[in-house]
Amino acid sequence: MILNDEVQMLRRVPLFSGIDAAKLKLLAFASNRVCYREGQELFHQGDEGDAAYVVLSGVVDVYKAGPSGDEKIASAGCCSVVGEIAILCGTARNATVKASTAVEALRISKDCFLKVLSTCPRSMAETMRVVGQRLAHSH
Amino acid sequence: MEKSLARYIWDHTRPQQLFILLIVALSMIPYYLAFDLPKQIVNGPIQGSGFDQPGDTELFMPISFDIPFWGHVELYGGLPLERMPSLLALSLTFLVLVIINGLFKYYINTYKGRLGERLLRRIRYELVDRILRFPPKYFKHVKAGEVSSMVKDEVEPLGGFTADAFVQPALLGGQALTALIFIFIQHFWLGFIAFAMAMIQVGIIPRMRRRLIELGRERQITARQLAGRVAEIVDGIGTIHAYDTSNYERADIAARLGHIFRIRYDIYQWKFLVKFLNNFLAQLTPFLFYCIGGYLTIVGKLDVGQLVAVINAYKELPGPLKELIDWELVRQDVQVKYEQVVEQFDADNLIEPEIQALNAANGTMLNHPLSATNLVLEDDIGGRVLEHVSVKISPGETVAIIGTAASGGDRLAEALGRIIWPAGGKVTAGDDDLYALPESVTGRRISYASPDAYFFHGSLEDNLLYGVKHAPVEPAAYKGAASDQRKWDVLEAQRSGNPDFDLKGNWIDLETLHANGSAGLFGSMMAVLDIVELSDDVLQLALHSTLPADAEVAPAVAAEIVALRRDLREELNRRDMNNLVIPFEEDAYNTEAPVAENLFFGMMPDPKASTRAIVKTSYFRNIMRESGLGDALFKMGQGIAESTVELFKDLPPDHPFFEQLTYMRGDEIPTYQHLLQRLRHNATPSDEDRIALIRLSFFYVEPRHRFGVLDEALMRKIVEVRHQFHANLPPELQGYIERYDPNAYLTSGTLVDNIVFGKLNHRYSDAVPKLREIGGDLLRKRPELYRALMALGLESNVGAGGRRLNNLQRLKLSLARALIRRSDYYIFNRPLSGLDHHLQEHIVEAALAFLAKSGDNPAVVWVLSNTPLAKHFKRVLAFDGGTLVEDGAYDTIVESGTVYKQLIA
Structure with missing residues (x-):
């Protein structure tokens, strides 16, 4: 998969829908393509948030620590973003994300993520919507 | 130390000085004879006196004396010679005398040089010996740079002077006197003139130079301070950068240099004024000779031969005279320097030499209780940090000291470890004052470790074993030339008052180590490294270093490493993880490696320089042209440039995305933009453009x-x-590159490079920990290799002051260095402060268990930085405000004491 394909994928992410293609390509270039084996953790609840992930292929599961161990609260597949809340809010990871199949993802570092979003007002609105939704979802 | 330099020199070199004085006196005889000869030659054969008639003869070399109260003694009547043979004989005699004089000078100079060097060695040794014996307090006031500058530079001229201290005045005085007497004998009044002028020179010049000496002293002190400041800058470079004070330091150094310059310039002004006067006075005398001597000759009161001889002799006078004056100045100068240095190295309560006496026996045990009685400790400004503490620690006890940072517990530990000396009260071992016991007991039977431990420049192993190098226990074996060399070393050391302990001998007595069964020295090191959890660091150090080619074990290790490489590949296959590493294979493109690495396919010790050198050669360029790869890479580079320019052209240069751009600098974007534009308009690119684009393609990783x-x-x-390139690689390029060969060890790569032998797949973020885990498992199956790697890791250099280790490693090493010694008392003064609590607990537990099972039943006093760890100790001492407030068993202190509760609250 080359940069241009990744850009096509990123366009389908609602959070990035307002960003022009050139910026998305730059974002793709500045990000790392990462792979995870089945069962491998992308990040762990309580860790510091340093990057967000766009799932390119495969499925990831989201777990939250509960009284009876980790509870699976959601799954995410192609073109979904995980790990963005910790970056946007500057908090620790509020959930653990694990690959439930072999997963390929784009790892976008915190700096790059924020820089791209800040250039586009529409994205900011979208960001607020996403954050609000997640917060509503988690309470 | 002796205050007077002359006395110091005389005391240490008396027989040699007397001997050389005798030689100098002997050398005067041919010296004087050589004066007299020219007169004889001119007056005799040349002017013809005594050869009035052809066939007349004169006696050659009659030897006779007039001895007072005895009469005339004739040893040899002389050989009658005619005018020409006489000239020849006299001239040849002159030549012989010249040679004899030269040989005398040569012998005297070498002898003097050796004498001086020996004394310099003695002084330097004595100074360092005093540093080793200074009381600890002294070191709070001195700068290391100043002290080393004194030992190294300031005493240097003393060596040169030593040889001249007595010989020079005797020799030069003798020469000057000889010349003067000769002139006197020739003519009284001319002699008197020469004498008077000499007296003026000797009287006036040194007086004028007194100012010079004062300036010299000032110069010495300022230069020493400069050395101290420079050393401070080096030590404090981190702080200077952190606070942006580099310009403050620059200003300070510039001011000091300015001050030194002023002094030195002043010195020059005086020096050359004095020189001018000196030269003038020296030239005034010949003027008088020509004037008065000439007059006397014309009126016939002096013959020409006499005048020539007087003038000749006078030529010899200013030289010695000037040197004599110089000598006097050097004497004053070095005397000042010596006094300065001695003053600095003078301390009242030096440690007695007996306390540090070399003792190779390790039998003495310290099986008495260690007690502090009414102990008072003070800080530098006299404030009390410990007030009247009495405590007794019995052999075999484990004692925790708890309290806040300034509560005094750590000070007590310092006193027990003899880091500070008491201001009042006593520290005793049994009935003996701890400070009166020889260090061969206290420095071995008590082991002290604290976070501010110092590490010496050298290997990890040197530092780990530093604490057991008390005395040479076994001399090194020398053969042949080395044995002669050693004998010479010992002899010279004795002649200079230096000790002749052999540094190359074995200084490690296995008895003093916690020997681990039959594993000996290495086993002991491994054991303590495991306890402080430093083994993994040591292994990593080894893995990230290259195998020293000259090491004895190198071939065996290399073979094992290549085998381990195969094991790793198989293991990865077995675990279905072979995508973590893309191996280097002869016939496959390594997708994770850049184009250049795929092309050159080899390890380069210095990739940048090697690539630059290789691409310049016509060999490489021909291959690129003929294969068509040059064109392909050029097109590829063009594609990369286009994409990059398109991505980055509108970005401000400080944008964080530029961090991802590794093959081009942000400011090069416009350059490439222009280049691409040129290419669009112009079909044939220039050589430079081609190189620029091909260079881009070299960095590309798909x-x-x-x-x-x-x-x-x-x-x-x-x-x-790649195959073509390596097929006929010219010999001059072979040094730049070592071809990847799956079955061979890469000598220019690190051990880790050799084991992995491929590129990590950067897409797997856990590639490094996974490989480390798998590699660790595989390595455990090869204990021989593990051992060799640990030995290699122990050889890595810790840098000046251990700075190449991180803080954590330094703390661990400091503790390990104490643990490896067999002692009766272990004093640990917050050795782990700064480590996380889990690690602290691990290490404290492991260390206590290790010492408990060692069989020596040692006592352990541990000042804890983490109070709850007190539970591992039987007895607890609680300090507060410089006093011991609670002392008892762990349970009582925890249950009924207040300090413990406050500390963990």
């Missing part, structure tokens, strides 16, 4: 950059050209 410019066909092509 999975990372993802521009889609590297297809299968091109990869195959690159592999093809």
